[in-house]
Amino acid sequence: MQNTPDENENSDKNTIKVTKDMDVQGSHFIYKQFTEKSRKELDYDYKRCTGCGLCVKICPTQALELGPMHEIATGMDAPPVTLDIEKCTFCGMCAKFCPVNAFKMEISGEVPSEDSYPEFDSYVKINNNCLPCLLCESSCPEDAIEVKLNIPKKEDITPFDENAEGEIEIDTEKCNLCGLCSHFCDAFIMLEKEPSPTDPSPFEQLMVDEDECDYCMLCQDICPEDAIKVKGKKPCEPPAIEGEVHIDEDKCTRCGWCREVCPYDAVEIKKPFEGEITLKENNIKRCDPHGCQACFNVCPAHLWYVPEDKNIAIKEDYCIYCGACENACPENVMSVKRTQVHHTKIPDAPWASQWEDAIESMITSKRKHPDTSRTVEVEKEPSKEHEEVEFPEIDESLLKAARERINSTKPALKNINVRRKWEKESSEETRKEFREKFKNKKEGNSK
Known part of the structure; x- marks a missing residue:
């Protein structure tokens, strides 16, 4: 403290x-x-x-x-x-x-x-195109998105029919791996993978466990891409797809991974800066992305990756032009320039x-600071050489006499009547002296 x-x-x-x-x-x-x-x-x-x-x-x-x-x-x-x-x-x-x-x-x-103060005018908005689905939540590198689906589970709507017969097929060309079917029914399994800047999807494949499927056909009606085909018997009507997406403003960096992965153009983003990031070809050769990874570790947009044909590369669509990578890189590989700041009114x-x-x-990168050009600098006086001081000798007999005289007056000083008399005499003397000066001044002016 x-x-x-x-x-x-x-x-x-x-x-x-x-x-x-x-x-x-x-x-x-x-x-x-x-x-x-x-x-x-x-x-x-x-x-x-x-x-x-x-x-x-x-x-x-x-x-x-x-x-x-x-x-x-x-x-x-x-x-x-x-x-x-x-x-x-x-x-x-x-x-x-x-x-x-x-x-x-x-x-x-x-x-x-x-x-009263300006701030960044940046945002991430989810528009009416949103279903919602699970892609943005699972791909966000900052865990800034929470999706709440208000869809009941299949077993809450209709009991599992152990004797059901049928067929189910997934059209992989149509399926965008949104994850709604897996949320609705345990018969669907989403194989997860690590998202990357070039492929932000968090899922690799959709599989069906037919031992858990009773071919109710409800998933076919739920699928927004018409990618599921089922031959079976429908026991009831499918539930509506409802839910909401919450953005944690403290965590969100406006990187744009959610916009990139969304198949429905439901994400609108305004970044804090406009600018550009460039890689210096002459310096890239010195980059050691496996041993260093400083830029990977500090980048709030997670845009760095290692391609097969280069030491390092970027997905500039994600960049927010903060410049953290530029400060961290020991080889001066990248250059970050900001051309515009999106801010509220000043x-x-x-x-x-x-x-x-x-x-x-x-x-x-040029900041004005208080003008100190008119500051008066006072020259310091050169230090003086130390001079030995000789103290006077003390006469013990005189010191003793002075102390006795002081001690003898202390009782009188403590006496209120004595002090009042002294103060009165002093005041009378002062008034008398003042009247005398005033009289002399008046006589001088009359002459």
């Missing part, structure tokens, strides 16, 4: 006293600022941080510093960003413009509302120019 008072308690009454402290809770660094009228808490989760360095670029007081990113990206357990609490003004820029939500700010008291406020410059610096 660190307490840092920014103002002295005995300062002017108009000065606001600011107190700061810091605490560590697991992977979270909690920074707090208190005043008599407000409270601000900045929560930095260093395990969530990718080390993109955007917060370091935009910080108006240079309170943030980027750590050794290659070492961190390849296994060193350390915060990618460190914060100097004495420099931090708790402006909230780092929290508003962190693409992975590693910084969060909570404020209370007499402070401007959240709408309100007309006294601090607007600082936010405008912060947003611009994410494109130009």
Whole structure:
């Protein structure tokens, strides 16, 4: 715990006293600022941080510093960003413009509302084309999607018919491996695989366990692609496909895997940045993707992969142009450029120019800081040589006499009547002296 008072308690009454402290809770660094009228808490989760360095670029007081990113990206357990609490003004820029939500700010008291500050204008929306199915949830590399299907299981609708006979066939050309049939009936088995940037589907194949199938034909009616053909007997009407998709905004990085895997164009995405990422051909030869993998480990979009004919490659459609890979790569393999920042409106406020410059610096990497060119530097006086000081000799007999004289007056000083008489005589003497000066001045003016 660190307490840092920014103002002295005995300062002017108009000065606001600011107190700061810091605490560590697991992977979270909690920074707090208190005043008599407000409270601000900045929560930095260093395990969530990718080390993109955007917060370091935009910080108006240079309170943030980027750590050794290659070492961190390849296994060193350390915060990618460190914060100097004495420099931090708790402006909230780092929290508003962190693409992975590693910084969060909570404020209370007499402070401007959240709408007073700009932030990323980015989103992931699920439109009316959604069934829903299971593809986006299973493919999301950040576990940011939860699909809730309101479809009853087959055994809840009709009992299993052990004596049923029939046939079932899957048209693999039509099947998009959405997973609805497997959710509905245990006779369907989805073989899972590891999604990749070039093939984000989480499933490899759909199989049917005919020992668990009674050829009820309900799956045929449920399949949105007409990919299942069944010969049998339908015991009842099929249930409606209903459900909802929830996006966890704290985890979602706007990478676009969900949009890529969705067969129904049900996902709409607006990324925080527009830009481009390029691989430097001369440096790719030095890349060791199996031994290093720094870019793999820090990328919030999970766009890196190793093709058969190259050391490394990217799926740029997923890139959010944060620049974390650029900071982590020891061989300078990639270059990330941002051409546009999608952000909400900057309100007309006294601090607007600082936010405008912060947003611009994410494109130009040039941040304006307070002008110190007019600062007057006072030359330090050269240190003087030490001079030995000779102390006067003390006459013990005189010191004893002085102490006796002082001690003899103490009873009189404690006597209220004596002190009042002395003060009265002193006041009379002062008034007499004042009247004499005034009289002399008046006579001088009359002459």
